[in-house]
Amino acid sequence: MKPRGMNGVFFALADSTRREVIRRLSEEGPVTVSDLARRLPVTRQAVAKHLSALAEAGLISAEQDGRRTRYHLTPGPLAEAMGWMAEVGAEWDDRLQALHRHLQSKGP
Amino acid sequence: MVAMREGLGRPGRVTREIVLPAPPEAVWESLTRPDQLSSWLGSGVELDPRQGGVLRLEKDGAIRFGVVEEARPFEYLAFRWRVLVGGPHGSVPGPGTRVEFFLRPKDRGTHLRVEETLLSPSSLVSAHAPAGAMR
Numbered sequence: 001m002k003p004r005g006m007n008g009v010f011f012a013l014a015d016s017t018r019r020e021v022i023r024r025l026s027e028e029g030p031v032t033v034s035d036l037a038r039r040l041p042v043t044r045q046a047v048a049k050h051l052s053a054l055a056e057a058g059l060i061s062a063e064q065d066g067r068r069t070r071y072h073l074t075p076g077p078l079a080e081a082m083g084w085m086a087e088v089g090a091e092w093d094d095r096l097q098a099l100h101r102h103l104q105s106k107g108p
Numbered sequence: 109m110v111a112m113r114e115g116l117g118r119p120g121r122v123t124r125e126i127v128l129p130a131p132p133e134a135v136w137e138s139l140t141r142p143d144q145l146s147s148w149l150g151s152g153v154e155l156d157p158r159q160g161g162v163l164r165l166e167k168d169g170a171i172r173f174g175v176v177e178e179a180r181p182f183e184y185l186a187f188r189w190r191v192l193v194g195g196p197h198g199s200v201p202g203p204g205t206r207v208e209f210f211l212r213p214k215d216r217g218t219h220l221r222v223e224e225t226l227l228s229p230s231s232l233v234s235a236h237a238p239a240g241a242m243r
Contacts, residue, residue, distance in 0.1 A: 010120035084203070084226075085122055088205075089122045089124065092122065092124040092222055092224065095148060095149060096126045096220070096222065098147075098148035098149075099126075099128065099138060099148045099149075099220075100128055100129070101148070102138060102147045102148045103128050103129055103130040103134065103135065103138060104129055106130070106134070
């Protein structure tokens with residue numbers, strides 16, 4: 001089973017080239033494999049493989065533009081993953097502040 | 109504030125660090141004694157702080173259940189837990205995660221690091237995920 005959902009997102013983002021692909025898609029909008037291969041220090045085959053991993057994780061989708069395939073971001077799973085990290089992080093910020101207050105009130 | 113924030117770190121993991129104004133022995137009690145946990149982690153806390161011991165607590169109307177994985181007094185505590193989120197169709201389990209506490213003496217207090225990590229994809233059933241994002 002391929003990882004999907006939030007874990008799929010984290011798997012996809014664990015690779016620096018895939019993160020760079022995501023960054024470019026978010027800044028430049030839909031791109032083709034050739035667009036990316038020209039700008040990234042990896043082969044066209046490697047770019048295609050990364051795009052397929054990202055699509056598998058639900059982070060990007062392909063659209064046909066005539067004979068060309070262009071890829072664009074599908075923000076749902078990304079937002080889900082960022083939301084999880086923000087939510088859990090905020091929970092621990094609150095809890096640790098409460099723990100700090102609790103220990104202070106107990107005194108030395 | 110005393111809580112420190114790290115960068116993104118490992119994907120799927122949230123890390124927080126804090127320096128607490130009490131020695132590791134006192135911090136350990138705050139992490140493992142139900143009466144003390146009730147003053148900062150949630151209400152109605154039940155915890156048997158031994159490997160395999162059960163954790164249960166309530167916070168903001170949601171219930172959390174957990175199991176202790178490892179407890180090394182004054183140094184390290186790990187448990188898995190999962191929240192039951194109330195929804196329109198009854199309670200839905202949130203994603204299962206592992207929580208780890210790392211304690212070490214720091215000056216006259218304690219440096220505490222907390223990590224919360226998503227478990228394997230098969231344990232991940234999110235209450236808020238759009239249908240289709242999870243298989």
